[in-house]
Amino acid sequence: MKPDAYYDTLAISAKLKGSFESVAPSEIHLFAYLSCLLSLYSGKAASDWGYGFVATDNGSPYSPEVDDALRFLVREGYLYESNGYLTIVSEGLQDYRELSELLRNQEREPFLDGSCASVFALPIGLIRQAISTDHDMKVAASFGDTRALLTESSLEDLHDAFALLSEHIGVGVNDLMVPAVVWLSYLSQISEVSNG
Amino acid sequence: MDNVDPNKLRQIVEKESVVAIHRQHGDLGTASFRALALALKTIFNYIEPESFGAIIVVFKTLDDSSRPIDETTAKTVVNPANLKQEVVGNTVIQVLSDGRLLLWTGLETRAQTLAKEAVVYRYQSRREYFLAGSTETEVAKVGQYASIYSVPAFSDLRLALERYRSDRAKETSCPILQAAWTNEKQLLFVQGPEDFMRNSLVDFLKISLRDAETRPEQNMGVSYPVDIKVTFNFSNRLALIEIKWLGSSVKLNGKLVSHYDGRARSGAKQLADYLVKNRKQAPTHIMRGYLVVFDGRRRRIKKNTKSINSEDGGYYRHREIKFDLKYDDELEDFETPIRMFMEPVTEP
Numbered sequence: 001m002k003p004d005a006y007y008d009t010l011a012i013s014a015k016l017k018g019s020f021e022s023v024a025p026s027e028i029h030l031f032a033y034l035s036c037l038l039s040l041y042s043g044k045a046a047s048d049w050g051y052g053f054v055a056t057d058n059g060s061p062y063s064p065e066v067d068d069a070l071r072f073l074v075r076e077g078y079l080y081e082s083n084g085y086l087t088i089v090s091e092g093l094q095d096y097r098e099l100s101e102l103l104r105n106q107e108r109e110p111f112l113d114g115s116c117a118s119v120f121a122l123p124i125g126l127i128r129q130a131i132s133t134d135h136d137m138k139v140a141a142s143f144g145d146t147r148a149l150l151t152e153s154s155l156e157d158l159h160d161a162f163a164l165l166s167e168h169i170g171v172g173v174n175d176l177m178v179p180a181v182v183w184l185s186y187l188s189q190i191s192e193v194s195n196g
Numbered sequence: 197m198d199n200v201d202p203n204k205l206r207q208i209v210e211k212e213s214v215v216a217i218h219r220q221h222g223d224l225g226t227a228s229f230r231a232l233a234l235a236l237k238t239i240f241n242y243i244e245p246e247s248f249g250a251i252i253v254v255f256k257t258l259d260d261s262s263r264p265i266d267e268t269t270a271k272t273v274v275n276p277a278n279l280k281q282e283v284v285g286n287t288v289i290q291v292l293s294d295g296r297l298l299l300w301t302g303l304e305t306r307a308q309t310l311a312k313e314a315v316v317y318r319y320q321s322r323r324e325y326f327l328a329g330s331t332e333t334e335v336a337k338v339g340q341y342a343s344i345y346s347v348p349a350f351s352d353l354r355l356a357l358e359r360y361r362s363d364r365a366k367e368t369s370c371p372i373l374q375a376a377w378t379n380e381k382q383l384l385f386v387q388g389p390e391d392f393m394r395n396s397l398v399d400f401l402k403i404s405l406r407d408a409e410t411r412p413e414q415n416m417g418v419s420y421p422v423d424i425k426v427t428f429n430f431s432n433r434l435a436l437i438e439i440k441w442l443g444s445s446v447k448l449n450g451k452l453v454s455h456y457d458g459r460a461r462s463g464a465k466q467l468a469d470y471l472v473k474n475r476k477q478a479p480t481h482i483m484r485g486y487l488v489v490f491d492g493r494r495r496r497i498k499k500n501t502k503s504i505n506s507e508d509g510g511y512y513r514h515r516e517i518k519f520d521l522k523y524d525d526e527l528e529d530f531e532t533p534i535r536m537f538m539e540p541v542t543e544p
Contacts, residue, residue, distance in 0.1 A: 018234060020349070024407035026429035058409055058427050084407070084431070085351055120233035121214055123338055123347040125403035132409070141409075161200040168209040173218055175226040181214045185336070186205055 001072060004050030005065035007105050008032050010096040013088040015116035022085035025070055026060055030128055033061035034115035038176045041162045046150045053149040059132045059141030114176025121181045130187035213326040213333040217315055220329030224258045228315040232256040235291040236345040242279040245319060245342040253307050255316040256291040264310055270298035339403045340370045348404045353426060353435050357534050360400050365536035372396040378446055382540045383494055383504055385445035393439050393490050394423045435484045438467045443492030452499040460489045460517045468523050468530055487533040494540060509540040
């Protein structure tokens, strides 16, 4: 199992607990993907993230590594599953606290924190909708097939887009919730326009 | 991804509350915003903003120990369930880091003054604002909700449909749905009201339903009687929603077309037939069929009816539709139909 995916899955489950009693597996994948985008925004390489994503035939992000971690955490009793939704239990929170002290994980925290904090400014339905407007997500949904995300050509476009985003927001913003919310609002408004 | 529109992006940056808060108060400001947002979700669990006519100001100071309003005159709320009784008229609430709320009612306060040392939220007449330092930003509307902090999140489609019935369809409180009526009296539908009904329901489900994608479908006639398709993520579950309307509609040529129970019955049969057929064609999918009936029936209605009394207007309120078969008992993938009676504006 990929340790980064394991940590992110725990961290996202723990961070969203403040807003939702339980989370759907697809929401863990969604916020893991948004966290990865924030790492790109901060100038990291996609290959540094530690695991990859594809767009599902339903037009949402999915990571096989996060899926492995989810299955493991459910099996070990760190996440409790009920009606398809997951709740992190005290053992899971304890593991998260311990792992968050590792330097490698501390470096991931601003991205995970920024992505999960977007729920303070936007409803979760709108966040999901915004992420699904990504070109590759739309193509995957319309063809009913999976499609690789963060490919070389899409990364180039994302870097350009994030450079513009950073220019508008300004430097020195440590709280990555700010670019996350702006980016999601932008995607959501663009999608409203294109849906007429 | 598609090219970014720099002008659109700039507009969003300039209007976005979290950007303004960060520009005024830095990381301490966004940390206060998070605590404030969490408290707003709790507050709007107990106070329905839709029906709240006064002003609510809620703030979180950058320094938690700061008390810009005399604390001795505040009520301290420990259990948020008490907010229902405590919030009457114009209300000011200070959010504390330990989860307590300090509450003042009937207080004249200047939000601009508070904003010098706090992140301030103001709700007034279905509009929301954040103030920080010298900047005020208005929160962009999401769907038809009075507040973004009162947007429900459903994991169950049936619960979502039931909430739509009570919050949107019953009083036609959704502007998209209002266009289905010829006028504000809500007596007669326009021609083809189903498009407005479908769009209103899609708008609601898209934002409020968790873990699913909601898409309007092109209705291809009796062989494909689906108005809305809901696909649940990472599973083979999907739900089909068929919409039917009952009541009277004025066609463009002025003629009146009326639909009663028979229309709902034919919709149920269509959906049941489709589910049976689909079970053979796509056996790997777990499909559920939902019949949603928008019920705008009025007794003794004519195309030139201008008003209606409460007896005729509410005649069909509790008259359930009798289906030929108990489809929901006979077919395990057929959900119990949901009838949404749409209230008229009646004369005494």
